[in-house]
Amino acid sequence: MSQERPRIGLDRDEMAARVAQDIPDGSYVNLGIGIPERITRFVPEGRELIYHTENGLLGMGPSPEEGEGEPELINAGKRQVTAIPGASYFQHPDSFAMIRGGHLDLCVLGALQVAANGDLANWSTGGPDAIPAVGGAMDLVVGVKSVFVVTQHCTKHGDPKLVEACSYPLTGLGCVDRIYTDLAVIDVTPEGFQLVELSPGVSFDYVAERTGAPLLPIPTATAT
Amino acid sequence: MIDKQLPSVAEAVADIHDGATVMIGGFGEAGSPIELIHALIDQGAKNLTVVNNNTGSGEVGLAALIKAGRVAKMICSYPRSMNSTVFPELYRNGEIELELVPQGTLAERIRAGGAGIPAFYTATAVGTMLADGKEARQFDDKEYVMERGLKADFSLIKCRKADTYGNLIFNKTARNFAPPMAMAGAVTIVQAAEVVAPGAIDPEIVVTPGIFVERVVQVQNPAHESELVAAGVSYP
Incomplete structure (x- = not known):
């Protein structure tokens, strides 16, 4: 990654590593394309996870060595x-x-x-020229026990991705449990977005200003 | 005497008619029956409704069938992917119809069609635009949408080994949609890298039992879509 200006918050690998810390030993896990795929590299020593890829493999391993791959042994991203x-x-x-x-x-x-109620939009911008493609996203969000989202806190244009209500076509209703961004870890609760943890060097106000719905601070009673 | 083997892919697809619904196995290139698809292009049937997870890549296999103008409608979950240009262009020009279905719903609709189940309820897509116009119903205080089973006039699938009764085993993640499509196709046509006599496949490891298969044709060294695309092949 080029370093044109000092980075605030976590980079993509650090975000993946942060998610990895929270996945319990023995979990059966499905990872989406992009930052989620990187999580496998940061699973803490001593934990065993089994990766599912929805095209038909439980127990997915890493990419093959150069020249060792097979066209009919691929993941959901077709790699x-x-x-x-x-x-x-x-x-x-x-x-x-x-x-x-x-x-x-x-x-x-x-x-x-x-959205603050846990609605997720992740499959289509709904643009007139977009080719709609949904894959297994709508199945995953209704069926899997816990749904984590990992994403940049804001779009490239600086708009919040955590919002009051999604404007893009929905993937599922009230389905997201926890969000990991470059700036923070945030739970979706019946009261809305609940801050769990700030990334190093990031202030509450900095995150709240970049969140499109109210952000509840970490309760002081439980802070140590 | 039962012998489902035919001598060529051309004979295997000869009676696919204009307007047929054709399920084609494969997820991306894994399991794509390229030789059967190319035989279908040569055969000329048009105005087809095709069921596949994707829309092919480059200008071979399913993408070539679409490019040849033979497909009126695609039923799929993910119509764009790497090297996929044929479908997007036709779709933007309004020259091909798309029924977008969540991947698990697509798999289950095919399975249901093959199992004689006309419809089922699922939580997938509730509250989204893909549930628009579909019957909704609550079970145990949870919302579901009704989805219809899917059947086909023909299913084209690929496997690693078949016997002449039509018992099949597959190769790794190439299995994907082939077993349910074999069930849902009135006529299921299989290209197998190897065809053996009944008894040569251990009954314990048969994945698709022969009752779901009508025709078997041997294609010893099937092409891989990614290799054809990388070589710049355009079919025909």
Whole structure:
């Protein structure tokens, strides 16, 4: 990454590493394309996670060595991957039974917008020239036990991605549990966005100004 | 005597008619029955409704079928991907219809169609534009939408090994949509890298039982879409 100006908050790898800290040992996990994919590199020592890719593999391993890949062993992003010892292959209805039947523990997805009530928009800008493409996003958000979002806090134009109500087409209603951004970790609660943690060197006001809905501070009673 | 093997891909797809609904297996290039699709292009059937997760890449396989103007409507979950230019252009020009379906709903609609289930309820897409116009219903205080089962006149799929009864096993993540499509197709046509005699596949590892398969044709060294695209191949 070029360093044109001093960075405030976490970079993409640091965001992935922060999410990795919160994934319990033994979880069955589905990771979206982009920053979520990087999480595998930062899983703390001693924890074992099993990765699901919805095109039909449980026990996805890392990318193959150069020249070792196979066109028919790919992930949901259509990139070549490997299978770990103990992996299994299966048909699509079984893969989505894992998702829709509530068998997966966690998915981590990117976002265009997250609303204060947990609504997620992450599949289409709704633009007149956009080719709509949804894939498995709508299945993941209704079926997986916990839904984490990892995203930049604001768009490239500086607009908040955490908003009062999504303006882009929705992926699901009230589905997001927790949001990890470059600036903060924020829970979606019945009261709205609840700050959990500020990134190093980032102030509450800095995050609140860049959040498009009220941000509840960490309760002082429990702060140590 | 049952022998579902045919000598060529051309004979296997000869009776696919204009206006047919055709399910085509594959997720991206994994499991894409390229040789059967190319035979279908040569055969000439048009005004097809095609069910596939994607819309192909480059100008081979499914993308070539679309480029040849044979597809009136796509039913899929993710019609754009790397090297996918044919579908987006036709779609923007209003020359092809799209029914966008969430991936799990697509898989389940195909499975349901093959299992004789006309419709089912799912929480997927509730509250989104993909639930517009669909019947909604509550079960146990939760909202669901009704989705219809999907059937096809023909299903084209690819597998690693078939016997002449039509029992199939697949290759890694190429399995994807093939088993439910074999169930949902009135006529399921399989290209297999290897065709063996009944008994040569252990019954314990058969993935698709032969009752779901009508025709088997051997394609010993199937092409890979990414290699054809990288080589700049345009079919025909």
